[in-house]
Amino acid sequence: MNAGSSAGKSDGMWPYHPDLLSRPVPRYTSFPTAAEFTASIGAADQVAALAGATGDISLYVHIPFCEQICWYCGCNTGRSNKVQRLANYLDSLGREIGLLAQHLPSGARIRRVAFGGGSPNAIAPFDFVRLVDTLTVRLPLHDPVLSIELDPRNLGPDWKAVLRCVGVTRASLGVQTFAPHLQAAIGRVQPDHDIARGTELLRAAGITSLNYDLMYGLPGQTETDLAETLARSVALGADRIALFGYAHVPHLIPRQGQIDASDLPGQEARFRMAGLGYRQLGEAGYQPVGFDHFALPGDALAQAAMSGRLRRNFQGFTEDQADVLVGLGASAISQFPGLIAQNEKNAGRYRMLLSQDLLPTSGGVRRSARDRALGAIIEGLLCHHEAELDAETMAAMLTALTPFGERGLVETRGSTLVIRPEGLPYARTVAALFDPYRQHSARRFSSAV
Numbered sequence: 001m002n003a004g005s006s007a008g009k010s011d012g013m014w015p016y017h018p019d020l021l022s023r024p025v026p027r028y029t030s031f032p033t034a035a036e037f038t039a040s041i042g043a044a045d046q047v048a049a050l051a052g053a054t055g056d057i058s059l060y061v062h063i064p065f066c067e068q069i070c071w072y073c074g075c076n077t078g079r080s081n082k083v084q085r086l087a088n089y090l091d092s093l094g095r096e097i098g099l100l101a102q103h104l105p106s107g108a109r110i111r112r113v114a115f116g117g118g119s120p121n122a123i124a125p126f127d128f129v130r131l132v133d134t135l136t137v138r139l140p141l142h143d144p145v146l147s148i149e150l151d152p153r154n155l156g157p158d159w160k161a162v163l164r165c166v167g168v169t170r171a172s173l174g175v176q177t178f179a180p181h182l183q184a185a186i187g188r189v190q191p192d193h194d195i196a197r198g199t200e201l202l203r204a205a206g207i208t209s210l211n212y213d214l215m216y217g218l219p220g221q222t223e224t225d226l227a228e229t230l231a232r233s234v235a236l237g238a239d240r241i242a243l244f245g246y247a248h249v250p251h252l253i254p255r256q257g258q259i260d261a262s263d264l265p266g267q268e269a270r271f272r273m274a275g276l277g278y279r280q281l282g283e284a285g286y287q288p289v290g291f292d293h294f295a296l297p298g299d300a301l302a303q304a305a306m307s308g309r310l311r312r313n314f315q316g317f318t319e320d321q322a323d324v325l326v327g328l329g330a331s332a333i334s335q336f337p338g339l340i341a342q343n344e345k346n347a348g349r350y351r352m353l354l355s356q357d358l359l360p361t362s363g364g365v366r367r368s369a370r371d372r373a374l375g376a377i378i379e380g381l382l383c384h385h386e387a388e389l390d391a392e393t394m395a396a397m398l399t400a401l402t403p404f405g406e407r408g409l410v411e412t413r414g415s416t417l418v419i420r421p422e423g424l425p426y427a428r429t430v431a432a433l434f435d436p437y438r439q440h441s442a443r444r445f446s447s448a449v
């Protein structure tokens, strides 16, 4: 295998092997991934899975609206410029909550509710209160941890009282970069003072765990740009930082066609930026979490990483231990031990199904025992950088793992496959070796760094 001219060159900490990063790989927020979803999964499957959902479960509520649409965004979201469209959607969401209440067994206890999107603050603060009221009245909420994704550009002062009064304690701000020239390049202009003011508002609202989403690999981005954004995020006191590599895939996300791709950093520059983030945030006192998250040691996510309780689900790395995550809203995904099911993505069709009191499940995948075993290996590699392999799997994977082992990126300790610290940027690539669905087309996935 040709490792390229700079193969093995060290980034000061991580050795760079471009041949091992050349294949696009999934982010593995589920296994099987969404690429394996088919239309064979429907409402009856969701009903059957819900019937077994006893004990602690989590909810995800999707609000697919934003006041402005960012050019890079791959989320299922649209403009929130029509009041009636928002009202209709919230009405449908209320109906879906009612249907969920009918199908959840009496032993279910909802311990977490995450509001995401889109931007949940695209709806009016008063509507958000009504939504939380509906959840509280209709569903078995048991003192849940409430979290919310927010757009700092539209975080008006009313949100302070609303978040405080409903008891939201965790929030995530879409920051991406503080550099004005990069904000212009990706169609998301938000001055520093918007983010600082939003942060202040959220702290005053009682948010104790605040995440910033940041990106590297942006068009025209330099390492200095990234270092300054990281330093500003640390100075503003983010408890968690998710540092994502921008994936430019306009063939899958047409709105990315607005971004000038001529100045995108190459793979080696991206690799160096990922390393820079890892080093700089480590020096600032953040604990690495998984392969692209960082958290202050007192934060629950860092504690989960340090104690081996870190998990991965559709929301990314999480300390949530629940095996059932129920998604509400258009395109929302539910995860059960034996099933992954997705709601209708199109908001119009989603509303139409609910107007007939039908659960809007419109696709997904069943998880076989083998899928679950492989999923546990992939989750272990991404969350803890190690996984137990049975003798048969170990033997079957030896050849595929050899290029990683020979370069000191992975090693075996008895029956445990371990990703060494030098191998961290290759974690997704190593995980993908265990994905039997991934051995052909990988076109729809993103760069491994």
Ligand code: SF4
Pocket (backbone or CB within 6 Å): 065, 066, 068, 069, 070, 073, 074, 075, 077, 117, 118, 119, 151, 174
């Ligand atoms: S605010 Fe967030 S969800 Fe909305 S378009 Fe921008 S990146 Fe996407």
